[in-house]
Amino acid sequence: MTKPVYLLFFLSLLLPVFCTAELRGTGDLGLVIERETGSALVINTTDHSVLNRIEGLGDVSHASVVFSRDQRYAFVFGRDGGLSKIDLLLGKIEKRIIQAGNSIGGAISQNGKLIAVSNYTPGGVKIFSSETLEPLSEIPAIDKNNQRSKVIGLVDAPGQLFICSLFEAGEIWNIDAKNPKQPKIKKFTGIGKQPYDALLTPNGRYYLAGLFGEPGLALLDLWNIKAGIKRILGDYGKHEAKLPVYKMPHLEGWAIAGNLMFIPAVGQHEVLVVDTDGWQLLKRIPVAGQPVFVMARPDGRQIWVNFALPDNHLLQVIDVKDMALKKTLSPGKAVLHMEFTPRGENVWVSVRDENKVLIYNTENFTVEKTLNAKKPSGIFFTARANQLGL
Secondary structure, three states: OOHHHHHHHHHHHHHHHHOOOOOOOOOOEEEEEEOOOOEEEEEEOOOOEEEEEEOOOOOOOOOEEEEOOOOOEEEEEOOOOEEEEEEOOOOEEEEEEEOOOEEEEEEEOOOOOEEEEEEEEOOEEEEEEOOOOOEEEEEEOEOOOOOEOOEEEEEEEOOOEEEEEEOOOOEEEEEEOOOOOOOEEEEEOOOOOOEEEEEEOOOOOEEEEEEOOOOOEEEEEOOOHHHOEEEEOOOOOOOOOOOOOOOOOEOOOOOEEOOEEEEEOOOOOEEEEEEOOOOEEEEEEEOOOOEEEEEEOOOOOEEEEEEOOOOOOOEEEEEOOOOEEEEEEOOOOOEEEEEEOOOOOEEEEEEHHHOEEEEEEOOOOOEEEEEEOOOEEEEEEHHHHHOOOO
16 A cells, blocks of 8 residues: 555544544524523524533623624623633633633624623723634723623624723723724714613614613614714603513514614613604503513514513514504413524523423424523523624
8 A cells, every 4th residue: 555545544433533524514503501500502493402501601691602604603692701702612611711701692793703892890891803812902991980880792793893881981882893902992972871781773773772860761873883883762751650670671683674673672661663753652562571671583573572570471463554452371480581593483581490491483382392501591592693783
């Protein structure tokens, strides 16, 4: 046997040792966070199956996830300040760092090369290389009084931007990361008291921050940024007694259907319907409790709502055409999160206190499959890699 032939033969024997990933695409993969065990399940949305369990992710009690452009890698932001890069094909952690004391989420840049993390402790934003997790820059969230603020509502936006809100300072920051080692920051002050979460509309035009300390939302039009912040829905609930808020609502679910936005009311058992053409309140839809996530099916026909205690065993479905409740479901104790498959035929629902994930058919509301999971919370599919603001 000649040397080249012998070498090829030898390499063919070693190939299975080094290439252990099963041949598969990444477009139907995702993660289910197991919040109390510092682990996550790699799942297949087409087969309704669990492929791997990945451990060693630290405190994921409030974890969020973004994905690389090729959908192979997941970046997990942990509450302990951990940033973990997961290889979904190999089912393992590629790299993990502790970048802060308390982190609440993050975003991946428009070109996929940067990861930005929003931190509670110390308050600020850090930017990393998505390839190596090498730190590139740090932006302390310091207000005019030299006080640190918690950073929330961090999203990516067109133009290689990151946008975030400062909770204590009541500000929105526009971070231009074209030069990630020297990002440029434009600050919008006086937006309102205690922004608690934010979203970017699917077309990348509007950034909206919900306010906890006063009625209304703060809106930034990225197509007309010189106009500054516009306040909308400022009169909603002003003269009504607020009900107890046991868990803050989340806005990053993209509850937008056509020109309608569906928003969880703060301190009221309602979902608000807003016309995004004029940003006027169209309707208040009574629901079973304090809404947490209000999420639109990909085709915009349905809105699914889950709730804080004591109603967190319920899910309700709103029909967008009629702007009315269509269905009430009882999946089990502590429904924490929902995620639609890319074309909306299924929604995956985490039921923390019953250690299960339910896969619902969104047309007939039947459960197609139940998967076992350890205290599941957030569910994230790789289809998010192709969406702005998620």
